Amino acid sequence: MSEARAAAEGARAGTGTVLAPASGARQFWRRLRVQRAALVAAIVVALLVLLALTAPLLTAVEGQDPTTYHPELVDSARGGVPVGTFGGMSADHWLGVEPQTGRDLFARLVYGARVSLGVALAATVVEVAVGLVMGVAAGLGNRWVDQALSRFTDVVVALPLMVMSLALLAIVPSDFPRPVLVASVIGLIGWGSVAKIVRAQTLTLKQLDHVAAARLSGWGPWRIARRELLPALAAPVITYAALLFPVNISAEAALSFLGAGVKPPTPSWGQMLTSANVWYQAAPQYLLLPAGLLFVTVLALTVLGDGVRRALDPRAASRLSVGTGRRKETRA
Amino acid sequence: MRHPSRRTRRVTTALTVSLIVTAGAAACGPEDNDAKAGGADAEPHKGGTLTVLNSDPQQDFDPARLYTSGGGNVPSLVFRTLTTRNREDGAKGAEVVPDLATDTGRPNKDATVWTYTLKEGLAYEDGTKITSADIKYGIERSFAAELSGGAPYLRDWLVGGADYQGPYKDKGKGLDSIETPDERTIVFHLNKPEGEFPYLATQTQFTPVPKAADKGTKYEEHPVSSGPYKVVENQNDGERLILERNEHWSAKTDEERKAYPDRIDVRSGLDSSVINQRLSASQGSDAAAVTTDTNLGPAELAKVTGDKDLASRVGTGHFGYTNYIAFNPKVKPFDNPKVRQAIAYAVDRTSVVNAAGGSSLAEPATTYLPNQKSFGHTAYDHFPAGASGNAAKARELLKQAGYANGLTVTLTHSNAKDFETGPEIATAVQDALKKAGITVKLDGLEDNDYSDTIQDVKSEPGFFLAHWGADWPSGGPFLAPIFDGRQIVEDGANFNTGQLNDKSVNEEIDAINKLTDLDAAAKRWGALDKRIGEQALTVPLFHPVYKRLYGKDVKNVVISDWTGVLDVSQVAVD
Numbered sequence: 001m002s003e004a005r006a007a008a009e010g011a012r013a014g015t016g017t018v019l020a021p022a023s024g025a026r027q028f029w030r031r032l033r034v035q036r037a038a039l040v041a042a043i044v045v046a047l048l049v050l051l052a053l054t055a056p057l058l059t060a061v062e063g064q065d066p067t068t069y070h071p072e073l074v075d076s077a078r079g080g081v082p083v084g085t086f087g088g089m090s091a092d093h094w095l096g097v098e099p100q101t102g103r104d105l106f107a108r109l110v111y112g113a114r115v116s117l118g119v120a121l122a123a124t125v126v127e128v129a130v131g132l133v134m135g136v137a138a139g140l141g142n143r144w145v146d147q148a149l150s151r152f153t154d155v156v157v158a159l160p161l162m163v164m165s166l167a168l169l170a171i172v173p174s175d176f177p178r179p180v181l182v183a184s185v186i187g188l189i190g191w192g193s194v195a196k197i198v199r200a201q202t203l204t205l206k207q208l209d210h211v212a213a214a215r216l217s218g219w220g221p222w223r224i225a226r227r228e229l230l231p232a233l234a235a236p237v238i239t240y241a242a243l244l245f246p247v248n249i250s251a252e253a254a255l256s257f258l259g260a261g262v263k264p265p266t267p268s269w270g271q272m273l274t275s276a277n278v279w280y281q282a283a284p285q286y287l288l289l290p291a292g293l294l295f296v297t298v299l300a301l302t303v304l305g306d307g308v309r310r311a312l313d314p315r316a317a318s319r320l321s322v323g324t325g326r327r328k329e330t331r332a
Numbered sequence: 333m334r335h336p337s338r339r340t341r342r343v344t345t346a347l348t349v350s351l352i353v354t355a356g357a358a359a360c361g362p363e364d365n366d367a368k369a370g371g372a373d374a375e376p377h378k379g380g381t382l383t384v385l386n387s388d389p390q391q392d393f394d395p396a397r398l399y400t401s402g403g404g405n406v407p408s409l410v411f412r413t414l415t416t417r418n419r420e421d422g423a424k425g426a427e428v429v430p431d432l433a434t435d436t437g438r439p440n441k442d443a444t445v446w447t448y449t450l451k452e453g454l455a456y457e458d459g460t461k462i463t464s465a466d467i468k469y470g471i472e473r474s475f476a477a478e479l480s481g482g483a484p485y486l487r488d489w490l491v492g493g494a495d496y497q498g499p500y501k502d503k504g505k506g507l508d509s510i511e512t513p514d515e516r517t518i519v520f521h522l523n524k525p526e527g528e529f530p531y532l533a534t535q536t537q538f539t540p541v542p543k544a545a546d547k548g549t550k551y552e553e554h555p556v557s558s559g560p561y562k563v564v565e566n567q568n569d570g571e572r573l574i575l576e577r578n579e580h581w582s583a584k585t586d587e588e589r590k591a592y593p594d595r596i597d598v599r600s601g602l603d604s605s606v607i608n609q610r611l612s613a614s615q616g617s618d619a620a621a622v623t624t625d626t627n628l629g630p631a632e633l634a635k636v637t638g639d640k641d642l643a644s645r646v647g648t649g650h651f652g653y654t655n656y657i658a659f660n661p662k663v664k665p666f667d668n669p670k671v672r673q674a675i676a677y678a679v680d681r682t683s684v685v686n687a688a689g690g691s692s693l694a695e696p697a698t699t700y701l702p703n704q705k706s707f708g709h710t711a712y713d714h715f716p717a718g719a720s721g722n723a724a725k726a727r728e729l730l731k732q733a734g735y736a737n738g739l740t741v742t743l744t745h746s747n748a749k750d751f752e753t754g755p756e757i758a759t760a761v762q763d764a765l766k767k768a769g770i771t772v773k774l775d776g777l778e779d780n781d782y783s784d785t786i787q788d789v790k791s792e793p794g795f796f797l798a799h800w801g802a803d804w805p806s807g808g809p810f811l812a813p814i815f816d817g818r819q820i821v822e823d824g825a826n827f828n829t830g831q832l833n834d835k836s837v838n839e840e841i842d843a844i845n846k847l848t849d850l851d852a853a854a855k856r857w858g859a860l861d862k863r864i865g866e867q868a869l870t871v872p873l874f875h876p877v878y879k880r881l882y883g884k885d886v887k888n889v890v891i892s893d894w895t896g897v898l899d900v901s902q903v904a905v906d
Contacts, residue, residue: 067759067763068763069680069683069686069760069763071680071682071683071686071720074686074690075634075690076682076685076686076690076691076692077637077690077691077692078633078634078637078638078690078692079628079629079630079631079632079633079634079637079689079690079692079693080630080634080686080687080689080690081630081631081634099630099631099634100630100686100687100689100690100756101683101686101687101756101759101760102686170778174775174776175773259747259755259776263774263776264755264758264759264774264776265759265762265763274749275756278605278629278630278631278632279631279634280631281631281635282631282632282634282635282638283631283634
């Protein structure tokens with residue numbers, strides 16, 4: 001049914017008929033779709049996610065796994081540099097092998113993607129969840145609640161992420177699952193800015209008629225938050241989350257680079273960068289592959305995040321004339 | 333114990349703290365003596381300035397405070413000692429030879445009294461005569477609390493050493509167990525037999541210090557030279573040290589130091605990768621440069637070996653050192669010898685060696701003693717794992733031990749990027765043990781935390797990565813701290829990782845210490861090592877090898893097996 005309606009709309013657009021305002025989600029997709037950079041970024045991100053999700057399948061196709069040593073594939077007398085050209089790239093090892101160990105680089109990269117993307121995603125979810133709760137509570141609460149929560153948020157915002165994460169990661173027992181720990185630490189230190197945005201939005205929304213009406217009719221704060229605030233908060237929060245995600249990927253990589261991330265032999269891009277940084281001359285692909293992937297991922301996510309922001313921003317809507325049918329209309 | 337600076341690395345074992353200073357200078361050079369002259373020309377060139385590029389500064393440049401092996405490298409240019417290490421390439425370099433003294437010491441029958449006679453014509457940088465009383469004074473001041481830093485042996489060995497507070501207290505009271513019957517004779521009275529006293533006499537505490545010039549803690553600003561060079565400038569506590577020729581030093585009294593350059597400029601505080609980069613570029617003054625504390629890492633080696641010019645400027649050094657898996661039998665399941673043996677069988681030394689930098693930077697080890705004659709190395713392989721591990725044999729032993737369905741254990745390691753006790757080695761062990769049905773969980777600790785944990789008998793884990801190097805190339809300082817039951821330290825840094833207290837082992841250590849024939853002693857140390865090895869308290873993994881890069885104008889490269897580094901006293905520059 002919806003397909004039929006879309007077709008009908010398309011037909012109407014083609015004839016230059018004025019469109020009725022589209023629903024939220026549809027309008028969002030339409031506005032996102034017309035930003036070419038965001039579209040490319042979305043495709044790249046989708047591919048990366050696919051890569052991470054299908055890592056076991058892909059490595060099975062390749063016939064390798066990320067942890068098995070292949071001492072015969074490295075030149076032991078030369079410091080363990082991979083044998084062969086381009087870091088030992090072959091039909092068996094698509095992207096070559098890791099110096100010193102001979103572990104398969106392709107397998108380590110795709111499994112590393114799971115860690116990098118997974119940890120960053122989980123951290124973002126934590127940030128959004130905590131930020132939403134704190135922000136809404138501060139916005140809806142009385143003066144004291146607001147003061148207390150806002151000051152607390154200020155403190156959290158002021159915490160230096162790297163220093164705090166390193167300190168926290170050092171004191172937690174080593175048998176605690178590391179990816180969960182890293183995600184929680186990044187998330188629990190990074191929610192401050194989400195909370196600030198949510199609080200500000202809540203304060204604005206609180207003045208609006210429909211919220212005021214709900215309050216007057218005796219709704220509790222929980223119901224108001226759920227029914228009246230959350231739908232309106234979705235846009236800014238999603239926007240901000242989209243921008244936080246690449247930041248979290250970098251944070252995970254940095255923590256792993258500093259040795260505080262996931263534990264060996266689990267691969268992660270940041271960890272690969274640490275061991276690879278001395279090999280930039282002797283085995284450049286070992287450094288360039290994780291560095292390149294990290295770069296592409298963060299760039300794609302940032303561009304996509306920006307696209308999401310523009311698509312959700314009501315003020316940008318007027319500037320985004322394309323895709324709403326107006327351009328064709330004017331041309332006509 | 334001492335630790336060679338492999339890359340820029342903090343010494344992790346307690347006693348090694350200031351080793352850095354000494355591990356210093358050696359470039360790399362051809363291994364055979366024929367190549368000693370470096371280039372084609374016969375006599376090395378005299379004169380010029382040698383630059384030393386180091387990561388660790390020459391901190392506390394006072395002979396009382398330096399912790400050296402064999403007198404150190406840069407320190408030994410300024411400080412002569414009663415005996416010193418033989419300045420020759422390879423194994424010959426692990427011998428102890430006379431320096432200020434006419435011989436390596438004359439012991440009494442049970443090696444508790446050692447007598448030395450000074451050579452004639454010895455003088456300080458100001459021309460005044462060096463006397464035996466100055467050597468006595470130099471040793472005495474090393475007992476002063478404010479001049480701490482040296483090795484603990486003098487305090488342990490000299491009669492009355494344990495209570496002596498140094499010459500600054502009690503109106504300059506001296507140490508009666510050191511006698512100087514005349515200007516050229518010095519006699520040491522020890523509280524127990526120590527056949528290896530000549531090795532100890534290579535340390536800088538045996539440097540003469542003229543009492544009149546002693547300024548206590550300020551003496552390090554300008555220590556009076558007895559060697560071929562004197563200090564003309566010392567910036568930022570040894571960060572930059574400029575040495576110039578000491579005109580009163582005579583090659584006639586010193587067979588060991590060649591002292592070809594006129595000037596030596598030591599620059600420290602550099603990153604190890606910067607040092608190797610500068611040496612490989614060899615531009616300007618770096619062409620006549622060496623390093624005494626930095627070696628090539630695996631990636632740097634890979635690059636250097638791909639370049640003919642660079643490859644010709646790499647020397648190989650060996651230093652008595654062993655990296656091993658340590659077990660604490662007080663922790664289950666490592667109380668069971670079969671479990672320890674299973675792990676010994678399962679270890680894949682090929683992947684461990686690769687993780688340590690490959691076959692050029694590490695040699696697989698099956699003995700605890702380093703594979704050098706001076707340590708008394710006696711080959712054995714009680715639990716032959718072959719090149720890549722014997723998983724079948726390991727499984728069989730595990731079955732006998734009651735772990736037919738496999739076993740899960742935790743391996744403690746450091747997070748240091750030093751290719752020694754770090755995650756690279758740990759994962760290589762983990763991978764090998766997996767094949768034998770042993771699941772290894774890794775517990776990586778931050779560097780300081782790691783040393784504290786493994787050296788405290790209360791927190792010592794059951795299964796961890798460790799390493800050991802000795803203060804001099806002999807079996808004594810290598811085996812005794814690790815396997816002598818009386819050296820288990822309850823409160824403080826303990827190195828007896830297996831917490832072995834075996835009466836027969838302790839007695840054999842005492843018996844060997846009585847020997848003054850160092851060759852005979854070496855054989856007994858080797859036999860003792862082989863015997864202890866049967867208990868599988870350790871799994872020796874590898875002995876490191878050091879590759880030293882040097883500048884293109886550097887000639888006469890000598891690297892002894894004592895230090896494993898290029899000896900700055902032998903280097904000539906064009």
